[in-house]
Amino acid sequence: MIKTNDMFYAKSSDTEIAEAGEYGGAVTTLLKFLLEEGIVDAVLAVDSSADLYDVVPVLIEDPEDMVKVAGSLHFGTLNMANIINRYLDGAQDMKIAVTVKPCDAMTLVELIKRENVNQDNIIMVGLNCGGTIPPVKGRQMLEEFYELDPDSAIKEKIAKGKLIVETEDGTEKEVPIDELEDEGFGRRGNCRRCEVNIPRMADLACGNWGVIGPMAGKATFIEVCSPKGAEILEKAKEAGVIELEDPIPQGIEIREKIDNAMVKLADKWQNNDWEDKSGREIFSVLTEYMDDFARCLKCYGCRESCPICYCENCTLEADNGPDWLSKGEIPPSPMFHLERMLHMVESCTNCGQCEDVCPGDIPLAKIWHEVNTKIKITFGYVKGTGEEKPPIAYFPMGK
Ligand code: FAD
Numbered sequence: 001m002i003k004t005n006d007m008f009y010a011k012s013s014d015t016e017i018a019e020a021g022e023y024g025g026a027v028t029t030l031l032k033f034l035l036e037e038g039i040v041d042a043v044l045a046v047d048s049s050a051d052l053y054d055v056v057p058v059l060i061e062d063p064e065d066m067v068k069v070a071g072s073l074h075f076g077t078l079n080m081a082n083i084i085n086r087y088l089d090g091a092q093d094m095k096i097a098v099t100v101k102p103c104d105a106m107t108l109v110e111l112i113k114r115e116n117v118n119q120d121n122i123i124m125v126g127l128n129c130g131g132t133i134p135p136v137k138g139r140q141m142l143e144e145f146y147e148l149d150p151d152s153a154i155k156e157k158i159a160k161g162k163l164i165v166e167t168e169d170g171t172e173k174e175v176p177i178d179e180l181e182d183e184g185f186g187r188r189g190n191c192r193r194c195e196v197n198i199p200r201m202a203d204l205a206c207g208n209w210g211v212i213g214p215m216a217g218k219a220t221f222i223e224v225c226s227p228k229g230a231e232i233l234e235k236a237k238e239a240g241v242i243e244l245e246d247p248i249p250q251g252i253e254i255r256e257k258i259d260n261a262m263v264k265l266a267d268k269w270q271n272n273d274w275e276d277k278s279g280r281e282i283f284s285v286l287t288e289y290m291d292d293f294a295r296c297l298k299c300y301g302c303r304e305s306c307p308i309c310y311c312e313n314c315t316l317e318a319d320n321g322p323d324w325l326s327k328g329e330i331p332p333s334p335m336f337h338l339e340r341m342l343h344m345v346e347s348c349t350n351c352g353q354c355e356d357v358c359p360g361d362i363p364l365a366k367i368w369h370e371v372n373t374k375i376k377i378t379f380g381y382v383k384g385t386g387e388e389k390p391p392i393a394y395f396p397m398g399k
């Protein structure tokens with residue numbers, strides 16, 4: 001019987017899916033199987049829309065549609081937890097399987113703790129993640145570093161520390177990610193600082209790291225992270241839709257080594273971006289960014305895109321808020337940010353959504369990640385994992 005902590009090389013038994021999938025199509029096969037068996041009502045996955053840089057969430061109910069969204073998209077900057085919470089009623093009445101990067105999975109865990117998402121109705125199929133690339137800068141990067149028309153790119157992948165781009169005529173060009181990042185391109189700032197690459201808080205953690213030998217490039221390394229994950233993998237194996245093999249022991253070591261190297265790289269970026277990584281006083285952090293906060297237009301974009309913001313009636317709205325709002329004024333800086341900070345920062349998973357949307361170019365993800373690190377040091381609270389409730393302003397909201 002498959003159990004938590006088991007590890008496998010996995011690939012689809014279906015040739016079409018195996019070819020369409022990024023690394024053997026095990027994830028697509030599992031998701032299709034869950035729909036076929038009626039274990040879930042829908043799958044929330046990701047597809048490209050207008051082009052490679054336009055990455056969108058898709059809700060799939062017909063198992064035959066699963067293969068159409070196989071493959072990994074690195075120009076996507078979505079937060080899947082936000083979509084489940086805001087647009088799918090926190091999975092209260094619908095069983096959903098969802099593909100999740102570590103920040104998506106951590107956010108779902110925080111929303112489950114706050115009773116906004118129904119854990120019983122969610123299956124998290126985790127994807128290892130070394131980072132995502134902002135779409136607009138991504139296009140610019142292809143012009144400058146790859147000397148390519150961005151519209152000619154049909155596929156991108158990350159392998160051995162390089163971003164490889166394939167064009168319509170079948171040629172591939174690659175540039176080391178280090179080189180891109182030294183020039184201010186490459187992964188988003190929050191992804192560079194992220195220390196969680198393997199989503200062990202999901203039910204399964206799937207990725208290409210550690211697949212060596214004859215299966216290299218043709219299979220996915222799956223780590224089973226929960227009894228729920230073990231059960232669905234067992235059922236898929238029994239049904240013959242997925243092929244599992246024991247991983248090569250050296251592959252397990254290589255996976256661990258790459259993960260450690262990525263954590264060290266995140267450490268380097270944190271040292272680069274923060275004045276003191278050992279946890280500055282929150283007051284010092286906020287003081288440093290007063291000029292940045294002053295650029296805030298009060299467009300409320302960060303609040304709208306934040307997957308953790310939980311109040312049904314936001315206290316920053318005129319009808320509910322303090323005096324300045326009832327007088328028809330916008331919240332003064334930095335009150336807006338302090339208020340938002342109190343509500344979300346302990347659960348902030350560094351997903352970067354706030355910074356992505358901010359028209360004032362305020363380094364919001366960088367600020368809240370640093371404050372969250374101080375909370376981790378002070379209270380020992382690690383966001384996005386376990387069952388412990390957030391320590392400061394925990395409000396179970398429910399749906
Ligand atoms: P497939 O059968 O191809 O299925 C992949 C599923 O993921 C599809 O349903 C698709 O809709 C969904 N998906 C695609 N893009 C996204 C996205 N951005 N967010 C959420 N869901 C998505 N593995 C590593 O070991 N190391 C890494 O550094 C690493 N980085 C990754 C970065 C990103 C942004 C992504 C999306 C994946 C990354 N992976 C990484 C995982 C790896 O690329 C494969 O997704 C994994 O091995 C599963 O392969 P598969 O053939 O079974 O998946």
Ligand code: SF4
Nearest residue numbers: 296297299300302358
């Ligand atoms: Fe202010 Fe930026 Fe948030 Fe808009 S997104 S409210 S400008 S911080």
